[in-house]
Amino acid sequence: RERGLPPGPPTFPIIGNLHILPTEFIQYKFTEWARQYGGIYSLKMGASTTIVLTSPKLVKELLENQNASTADRPASHLVETVCGRFHLSFARYGALWRTQRRAAHAILGTQAVTRLFPIQRAEAAQSLHDILASPESFYAHLERYAHSVIMSAFYGTRAPRCESPEITAFFEMIHDWSALNEPGAVPPVDLFPILKFVPGWLATWKRTAMKVRKLQRQVYFGLLDRAAERIGMGERNGSGIEDVLERQDEFRLHREMIGYLGGTLMEAGSETTSSYLKTLILCMIAYPDVQRRAQDEMDRVVGVDRIPTLAHLPHLCYIQALILETHRFRPTLPLLLPHATTATEKCGGYVVPSGSTVFVNLWGIFQDPDLYDDPEKFEPERYLLTENGAKPGVDADGLKPNLSFGVGRRSCPGIHLAENSININVMNLIWAFDFQPAMDAAGNPVQPDMFAYHKGLGTAPLPFKCRITPRSAEKADIIRREFLDAEEVFVKFESGLGEEDKEFLRKSRRQG
Numbered sequence: 001r002e003r004g005l006p007p008g009p010p011t012f013p014i015i016g017n018l019h020i021l022p023t024e025f026i027q028y029k030f031t032e033w034a035r036q037y038g039g040i041y042s043l044k045m046g047a048s049t050t051i052v053l054t055s056p057k058l059v060k061e062l063l064e065n066q067n068a069s070t071a072d073r074p075a076s077h078l079v080e081t082v083c084g085r086f087h088l089s090f091a092r093y094g095a096l097w098r099t100q101r102r103a104a105h106a107i108l109g110t111q112a113v114t115r116l117f118p119i120q121r122a123e124a125a126q127s128l129h130d131i132l133a134s135p136e137s138f139y140a141h142l143e144r145y146a147h148s149v150i151m152s153a154f155y156g157t158r159a160p161r162c163e164s165p166e167i168t169a170f171f172e173m174i175h176d177w178s179a180l181n182e183p184g185a186v187p188p189v190d191l192f193p194i195l196k197f198v199p200g201w202l203a204t205w206k207r208t209a210m211k212v213r214k215l216q217r218q219v220y221f222g223l224l225d226r227a228a229e230r231i232g233m234g235e236r237n238g239s240g241i242e243d244v245l246e247r248q249d250e251f252r253l254h255r256e257m258i259g260y261l262g263g264t265l266m267e268a269g270s271e272t273t274s275s276y277l278k279t280l281i282l283c284m285i286a287y288p289d290v291q292r293r294a295q296d297e298m299d300r301v302v303g304v305d306r307i308p309t310l311a312h313l314p315h316l317c318y319i320q321a322l323i324l325e326t327h328r329f330r331p332t333l334p335l336l337l338p339h340a341t342t343a344t345e346k347c348g349g350y351v352v353p354s355g356s357t358v359f360v361n362l363w364g365i366f367q368d369p370d371l372y373d374d375p376e377k378f379e380p381e382r383y384l385l386t387e388n389g390a391k392p393g394v395d396a397d398g399l400k401p402n403l404s405f406g407v408g409r410r411s412c413p414g415i416h417l418a419e420n421s422i423n424i425n426v427m428n429l430i431w432a433f434d435f436q437p438a439m440d441a442a443g444n445p446v447q448p449d450m451f452a453y454h455k456g457l458g459t460a461p462l463p464f465k466c467r468i469t470p471r472s473a474e475k476a477d478i479i480r481r482e483f484l485d486a487e488e489v490f491v492k493f494e495s496g497l498g499e500e501d502k503e504f505l506r507k508s509r510r511q512g
């Protein structure tokens with residue numbers, strides 16, 4: 001470890017700390033080391049340096065105050081093999097990234113997402129209806145919701161059922177893509193470039209990477225071509241792709257960039273949103289008192305004879321606290337996405353060399369007992385005491401309530417769309433349903449495992465069983481009515497659907 005670097009675990013010649021890195025749930029080890037080495041420490045990966053930040057103050061000092069030199073992403077041979085240089089989330093900092101990011105802002109900025117809100121509301125109404133009809137499939141219904149919103153927002157075509165071909169193809173691809181992104185799934189080709197030359201028949205990861213690339217291109221460019229065809233026929237519905245194609249020269253985007261722009265938005269926005277909502281349900285089951293308090297507030301402010309709207313949210317203090325606590329309790333991206341530095345910087349009095357990888361250990365921050373009382377408990381009340389949920393009186397500089405969406409120039413451009421989705425669905429779900437543990441054969445409640453999460457950079461609760469029932473027959477009627485009313489909004493996004501999707505819609509609308 002070079003002089004001036006933050007401290008860290010002892011290193012081994014050549015490999016540094018590589019041998020002690022866990023290959024799954026790395027955030028737990030990062031947190032253990034943070035308690036030992038402090039809010040900033042370093043790891044050596046071969047010759048390169050990784051910095052781990054577990055202090056909001058130091059996150060602010062490095063990633064916010066020095067945002068121009070900390071906005072890169074680490075080089076990744078895997079990403080280049082699969083997506084070239086056009087994957088907005090993993091793109092190196094530079095002109096290509098800037099071009100795509102500008103286009104993403106045009107589609108997802110505050111004003112633009114106001115136009116998208118009717119489709120989010122309509123999709124959320126379908127979600128309630130789907131859960132009412134088949135509560136045991138709530139997992140798939142939440143995934144469909146999140147995916148369909150982005151499909152409509154960007155491509156202008158929705159995905160009305162879990163089995164819609166656009167959903168199955170996308171999730172088949174994402175399954176392999178997430179597995180490849182798992183730390184340890186691919187040999188350390190970026191540290192030891194010689195490994196790139198291992199022939200495909202010896203390297204399974206290379207074959208999977210090529211399969212993912214093929215699937216991604218089929219899905220992303222297939223959707224792009226369909227959207228272009230629709231627009232060519234004069235059918236417009238205000239979706240992002242219309243703006244992007246119309247302003248293609250102004251944005252300086254070519255076909256390859258547009259294909260990956262849409263693909264990245266689906267990848268970045270779909271699983272994150274559904275994972276958040278699954279965690280919410282998990283917490284409602286494990287913390288029935290919180291559920292009751294949230295339901296009481298919904299009934300008091302919204303009433304029982306109308307569905308909630310965004311206008312109710314400012315009057316729902318406990319629900320707002322619940323939303324923030326769900327982000328804190330199980331952050332969807334527990335290490336955000338890795339940043340990389342393009343200049344040597346100072347942080348906490350230590351040197352952060354140019355070319356370092358920087359991880360924000362959000363999990364470690366959110367579980368820090370110096371910042372939060374009983375951090376392992378799900379307690380929305382903490383956000384009623386202070387804006388960022390920290391213990392009253394502690395120095396919580398840098399602890400923004402929206403830290404879960406990242407920091408600096410790479411922070412989430414989808415935050416407004418995501419927050420609208422979260423707000424409307426949390427209100428809807430709490431208003432509509434009771435969530436209870438599943439029963440075992442002997443009739444005893446089975447408490448879900450609060451740590452049974454998917455591994456990987458992005459996490460989500462593993463499938464769990466529970467009982468979801470409407471809170472009253474009147475509410476069930478309102479849900480059916482809202483679903484039928486949503487057709488008015490949906491109709492503009494359904495023209496390009498396949499026959500099976502259309503038949504499904506005809507049937508569910510007939511049944512109400």
Ligand code: HEM
Pocket residue numbers: 088089090091101104108150264265266268269270272273276332333336337338339404405406407408409410411412413414415417418
């Ligand atoms: C619960 C929902 C979501 C959460 C918690 C979330 C969180 C994040 C985080 C932590 C990052 C990395 C920030 C960093 O590196 O500092 C990120 C990046 C990103 N997010 Fe989100 N996100 C969500 C939803 C969405 C949605 C709905 C979209 C778009 C439709 C989206 C698009 C993106 C993109 C494109 C990036 C990469 C930005 C870049 O590298 O320049 N996200 N998000």
